[in-house]
Amino acid sequence: MTFTNLYKQLKKRLRRARRTLQLGCFLLLSAGLVWALSQNGDEQAAEVFAKRSSEEPVVDKVTEGTVETLSRISGTVPVIMDKEYLCGTESTPVGNKDTQEIISMLTGNPRYSAVMAPDGTLHVKEQIQDLSPACKDNAFIGMDEKGNLTLYDTQKGEKKAVRTFFQLDVKQMESSLPEETLKQLYSGIKVSDVDEYNSVISTFSDFAVEEAKRVMSQDL
Incomplete structure (x- = not known):
């Protein structure tokens, strides 16, 4: 029997054991939500949910500092793309790239982060939720x-x-x-x-x- 089949059988048994606890938690959370709506009003709750749904990913502090550095550089910088997998990494030099193009890429994609090496090479890291080849x-x-x-x-x-x-x-x-x-x-x-x-x-x-x-x- 493969691990996948064993996994399915095991999860069925564990799911039954957790079902009662999960139901209780769900009912408790639902009651809390109803109470919050009754206290604050539907309009205020709607504003909170709308705010959360419209929030954009924030650029991390290291990348933010790198973007500030890039904004002071005119022209191009050498770039290396580092793919960071759940298991394994891959690094690929991609040559010189325009700093404004790099800034747009970093601020427009939350999967990217970047750090400038002492030699002036920019390492752009991409988080990939997969295993490397x-x-x-x-x-x-x-x-x-x-x-x-x-x-x-x-x-x-x-x-x-x-x-x-x-x-x-x-x-x-x-x-x-x-x-x-x-x-x-x-x-x-x-x-x-x-x-x-x-x-x-x-x-x-x-x-x-x-x-x-x-x-x-x-x-x-």
Whole structure:
């Protein structure tokens, strides 16, 4: 049985257990919204929602400083595009670009950020919610020696930890998950695309230590 099939079966069981809690939270939030509308009026609430929907992404402070620097430069600067994936990075020199063109690109696309290197080269970083082509062939998710759910990259035959997600409640996990799922976790679960990546994280997030502590504090 593939991890995807095991994931679907497991989530069905966990979904039933959380349904009652989710319903209670929904009813509580709904009651709060009704109360807020009755206190402040529909017109004021509408203004709040309209304001939120019209808000534009804010350029981060580092990029904002870079834009100010670029605005004082006439002509062109050398640019390198850095694609930062969930796993892996790719850097591509794109040559000299006009500073005004760069400013328009940075302020018009929230996925971009930029920093000027000491040598005057501008590094434009793009956040991509996917795995890099190399990681799609070499990445897997497993558990490190401290019990943390971890993403690994095995390019060039080396096992390299790329990022750590959260610590797992191993005892709860071993008492709840099918043996086959545990074996896959201990040996490393191959992730070849972002859907598999998200599915694995979603499955084991139910056994994160932080989540277990939060549920216990709510029950006290």
